[in-house]
Amino acid sequence: xxxxxxxAEHRDGELRDITFEMLGKAASLAETxxxxxxALLLGAGVGEMADGLACYADEVLTVDHGNxxxxxxxxxxxxxxxxxxSRGPAAVLVxxxxxxxxxxxxxxxxxxxxxxxDVIDIAxxxxxxxxxxxxxxxxxxxxxxxxxxxxxxxxxxxxxxxVELGTKGGSVSEFAATVPDEPAMRRFVEYVEAAVGDVDIxxxxxxxxxxxxxxxxxxxxxxxxxxxxxxxxVGCSRPIVDAGWLPKxxxxxxxxxxxxxxxxxxxxxxxxxxxxxxxxxxxxxxxxNKDPKAPIFSAADYGIVGDLFKVVPALxxxxxxxxx
Amino acid sequence: MNIVVCVKQVPETAEAELKxxxxxxxxxxxxxxxxxxxxxxxALEEALLITEEHDGDVTVVTxxxxxxxxxxxxxMAKGAxxxxxxxxxxxxxxDGLATAGALAAAVKDLDYDLVLxxxxxxxxxxxxxxxxxxxxxxxxHATYxxxxxxxxxxxTVGRELEGGLIEKLEIGLPCVLGIQTxxxxxxxxxxxxxxxxSKREIELKAAGDLxxxxxxxxxxxxxxxxxxxxxxxxxxxxxxxxxxxPEASGKLADILKEKGFV
Numbered sequence: 001x002x003x004x005x006x007x008a009e010h011r012d013g014e015l016r017d018i019t020f021e022m023l024g025k026a027a028s029l030a031e032t033x034x035x036x037x038x039a040l041l042l043g044a045g046v047g048e049m050a051d052g053l054a055c056y057a058d059e060v061l062t063v064d065h066g067n068x069x070x071x072x073x074x075x076x077x078x079x080x081x082x083x084x085x086s087r088g089p090a091a092v093l094v095x096x097x098x099x100x101x102x103x104x105x106x107x108x109x110x111x112x113x114x115x116x117x118d119v120i121d122i123a124x125x126x127x128x129x130x131x132x133x134x135x136x137x138x139x140x141x142x143x144x145x146x147x148x149x150x151x152x153x154x155x156x157x158x159x160x161x162x163v164e165l166g167t168k169g170g171s172v173s174e175f176a177a178t179v180p181d182e183p184a185m186r187r188f189v190e191y192v193e194a195a196v197g198d199v200d201i202x203x204x205x206x207x208x209x210x211x212x213x214x215x216x217x218x219x220x221x222x223x224x225x226x227x228x229x230x231x232x233x234v235g236c237s238r239p240i241v242d243a244g245w246l247p248k249x250x251x252x253x254x255x256x257x258x259x260x261x262x263x264x265x266x267x268x269x270x271x272x273x274x275x276x277x278x279x280x281x282x283x284x285x286x287x288x289n290k291d292p293k294a295p296i297f298s299a300a301d302y303g304i305v306g307d308l309f310k311v312v313p314a315l316x317x318x319x320x321x322x323x324x
Numbered sequence: 325m326n327i328v329v330c331v332k333q334v335p336e337t338a339e340a341e342l343k344x345x346x347x348x349x350x351x352x353x354x355x356x357x358x359x360x361x362x363x364x365x366x367a368l369e370e371a372l373l374i375t376e377e378h379d380g381d382v383t384v385v386t387x388x389x390x391x392x393x394x395x396x397x398x399x400m401a402k403g404a405x406x407x408x409x410x411x412x413x414x415x416x417x418x419d420g421l422a423t424a425g426a427l428a429a430a431v432k433d434l435d436y437d438l439v440l441x442x443x444x445x446x447x448x449x450x451x452x453x454x455x456x457x458x459x460x461x462x463x464x465h466a467t468y469x470x471x472x473x474x475x476x477x478x479x480t481v482g483r484e485l486e487g488g489l490i491e492k493l494e495i496g497l498p499c500v501l502g503i504q505t506x507x508x509x510x511x512x513x514x515x516x517x518x519x520x521x522s523k524r525e526i527e528l529k530a531a532g533d534l535x536x537x538x539x540x541x542x543x544x545x546x547x548x549x550x551x552x553x554x555x556x557x558x559x560x561x562x563x564x565x566x567x568x569x570p571e572a573s574g575k576l577a578d579i580l581k582e583k584g585f586v
Contacts, residue, residue, distance in 0.1 A: 002383075011485075072493075074464060096451070098468050098485040101443075105452040106459035108421060114547025117423055117479070118449055134556070135449045136337045136351065140344070152547075158486075183497035185464040190478070194488030206585065207354060212338055230585060242366075242506035255484050263585050268413040270338055284583060286576065287562060293555065302579060305561035306497045310569040319586050320579035 001033040001127050002150075007080060008041040008053060009099050011071075011086035015049050017163060018095035020187065021154050023056040025122060026093055030058075033124045035090065037168075040083055040175070042076055044069035055166035061175040067182055073103040074186035079177045081110050086175075087118035089151055091122075091129055096155035114146045115153040120160040129154070133220050137271050138295040158254065196248035199233055205262045206232025209252055209279070212239040213268020213289065213308055220245055222312050223267050229319055230263065237275045251279035267311045268308045271296025325380035325474065327371040328436040330427055330457070331364040331399060333392035334447040348552040360395045363442025367503035369510040372403045378474055382406035383434055387415055387426055393526055398527050401513035401521035408434070413531040417543030417550070418506060420452030426541055427453065428460035429534035436498055438479070443467045443502035454502035464495050467502030 004026045008019045019039075026037045039057035041050055046064050053060045061083065069073050080103070084092060094100040094107075096118040108115035120141075121132040130145040146152045177297065182188065184260055201207055208227035214220060220234075227234045235252045236245075250260055253275040264282035268289060269275060276299045287300035288311050297303045304311050335356035360368070363473040371382045386392050386398040387410040410430045418426065431439060439461070441454035451467065458465030470490070472480030483491040484504055489493035495501075513521075531538045539545070565575040580586045 061418075065515045071491075072415060093412070098483060098491075101451045102465075102467050105420065105424070105455035106465065108452075109424070109456050109459035114419075115452060116548050117420065117452055131549070133449065135447065136342055137446055138556070139342050140351065141338065141554045141556050143554065145551055147547050147549060149547055183464075185499070186466070187494040189492035189494055191485075192482070192492060193491040194490070205583070230580075238505065245508065251488075254486050254487055258487075261578070263583075272418075282586075285562075292564075293338065293341055295472055295556065297562045297564070298556070298558065298560075300562035302576060303564045304569075304572045304576060305564060305573065311573055313574035314569040315576060318573045319580065321574075322577045322581045323586050 001035040002088050002090040003036045003038045004030050004091050004093065005038050005040055005084065005087060006057065006093045008039050008049070009095045009097060010043060011051055011123045012208045013049070018097055018156065018158050020163040021159070021161040022093045022095065023053070023166070025156070025161040027164070027168070028055070029122060029172045033090070038087065038089070040080065042079055043210055046080065050172045054170045055168050057170045058168060059170050060172040063175050063177045063179065064173065064247030065179040066302050067179050070101050070188045072182060072186060072188050073106065074183050077103060077110065078180055080107060082177045083153060084111055085174055090127070090150060092153050094153065094155050100155045104153055104155045111151065111153070113151045113153050114149050115155070116144050116146070117155040118157050119154050120157050122154060125320050134273070138271060139293060151297045157273060164260060165268070197247050199250070200275055201250055201252070202257050202259050204233045206230045207235045207252070207259060207261045207263070208232055208265045208267060209235040209237065209269060210267050211237040212241055214240070216258055217243070217245045220311070226265070226267070226312055227318060229316055230265070232261070232263070235259065238268045266296050266300065267294055267312060271299055276291045325375060325437045326435050327375060327380065328383050328385055328431050328434050328439045329364070329368050329371045329399070329404070330439070330453065331368060331384050331386050331395050331444070332361040332442040332445055333358050333395040335386050336359045336446065337446070344553050344555070350553070351549055358391055358394065360398065360468050361445050361447070362443055363503055363505050364381065365510045366505050366507050367440040367442050368399050368402065368404070369413045369508045370503055372511070373508060374438070374472070374474055380437070383408065385427060385430055387423055388454065396526055397524065398513055401509070401517035402511055406527070407524070408527045409552060410534070411528045412538070414531045414538035415542045417546070418541060419546035420450040421456050421546045422449070422541060422546040424453045424456035424460060425545065426534070428534065429536055430471050430529050432461060438498055439500040441500065441502050442505045453487070454500050458500035460499065462576050463498050463500060465500040466493055466495055466503070468504050470499045470504045470507050472501065472507070476507065554566040
C-alpha cells in the first residue's frame, strides 16, 4: 500500500489538534497496511511547525511560501493536488473543519478521487479503506467503503481520535510545488473575532443549555427560571441562535464557546457532535430529552427521557422541595 | 442578478426516534414529515433578499423524487421564479460528488450570476455538494457562509470558522456559496403565494436531457459505497433516571443536592 498523506491544519502559527488526531489514526492504519505516514504542511514560515510534526510522521513535506500564509482553498488546492499527483498516496486525510470542508470536495473533483466526509472511524483491510460516518444529525452510523481508486479522500471529524504521543522522528523536506498567486476571484480579507456580549457563559459554574426542543421563544422563560434556581446562566445550541432567541455568545459548541462548568443541564438538545465538543468537559452533565436514542445521553452523566415541558416544571418544584 | 439555489427535501429527524429500514441501508421514513433541508431554506431566503435588492430572478433546482416538488413549490410560493427538478431513477443512491455532478449538468445551462446551496445536508450529513459543484462549474466558492454583501462583480462573504471566528473573503462572480444557518430570518410563504405556486410548471430533467449516461450517475457513478447503517454504540452513557416526570425529577433533585448544586 502507498503512503497515507495527512494535510496539516494550523491557525496563527499553531498546529491544530485535528492534525495530531489524524496523524495518530494514520499511524495505526499505516501499521496495519504496511505503509508510512506523510504529513503535508503548507504555510509561510513553517519551520517550527514542521519540527513539531516530525515525531508524528515518517516524513514531513513542507511547502513554505508567502502566498500560503492564510488558508485560501483557491491557493491551497493546486498545491495539495500537485503533491497528491506526485506522491500517489493510498489515502489523503483532511480535517472535517471549516478549512477542510472548503477544500476537500473541490480537490476530490480535481483529482477524480472518491470522498467520504466527516468520518469518525477508519479501517483498512488489505488495500481497501472503509469508514464510519454519522448521518441524521448523529443518530445513525453509516458504514461506507470505496470503489477501486488509487487515492481516496477522507475528511476526519474533530475529536474523533485521541492525540497520541508521537514517537516517530520523521524526516523533514521541502516539496517543490508551484505556488500560485492569490487569484482575484478569491481573496482573503481578514479575520474578525466574535463579538463579546454582556454574559460570559464560559465563566459560569452552572449552565442550563436549551436547544431545538424548546420549540417557541415564549418557552425560553422555562429554562431561564431553571438557570436562576440553580444559580447559573442560560446557554444554548445552534438552532436557538439561528432563530434569534439568544445572542451568538450564548452558543455552546465548535462554532461557539467551549465551556467547562461544574454542572451542565442540556434541555431539549439532541447533542450533535458540534454541540458535544463544546461541553463534554463539564464535571456533571444532565440531559433532558424525549428521544431515548438522542446522542446527548451518551455524553451525559444523568438523563431523563421525557417531555421537557413536563420534566422542567417538575424539576423546579423538586429542587424547591429538597432545598426545603 | 440571477441566482440559482440548490435545495433538497429531507425527513425531519431532529426530534424523532429513528428506525433502520429492513435491508439496513435507509431509515423508516413513514411518519417523518418531509421538509426543506434547513441550511437550504436560509440559502433560498438569502437569494430572495439579494434579488429583491439587486433585481433578477431566483431559480430553484432539486434532485429528488416526486415528493420533492413540494419543496420547489414552497420556494416558488416565497418568490422563486422558476423551478427545475433533476428527476431520474438513475440518480438514486448517488453520493455527494455524484449528486454534485448531476446538479452541475442541470445548472450549467441556466442563466446565473450566483449559485447558493445549504452548507450541509441534515440527512446524509455531507458538506460536499456546493464546493464540488463550484469545481465542476469552474467557478470559485466559499462555504460555511454567514454573511454576504453583494458588490460590483464580486461578493464579500464571511465564513464561520471554529470558535466563532469569521474569515472575510472577496469572491468574484459568478461563484457558489454554501450558506450556513442563522444568516437571515427565512420568511413564510403566503396563502396566496402557495395557491399560485400550486399551478406553476416544474421543469423535469432526466439523465438523458442533461447529456449524462445513466450508468455513470447515481449509485453506479459514486466512488463511495454505502454498506449499511447501524445505531451508534451506546457506550457508557447516562444513568437514566426513570419514572414519571415528578419521580424522575425527584431523583435528579436529590442527586443535585448531594453534589451541592442545590
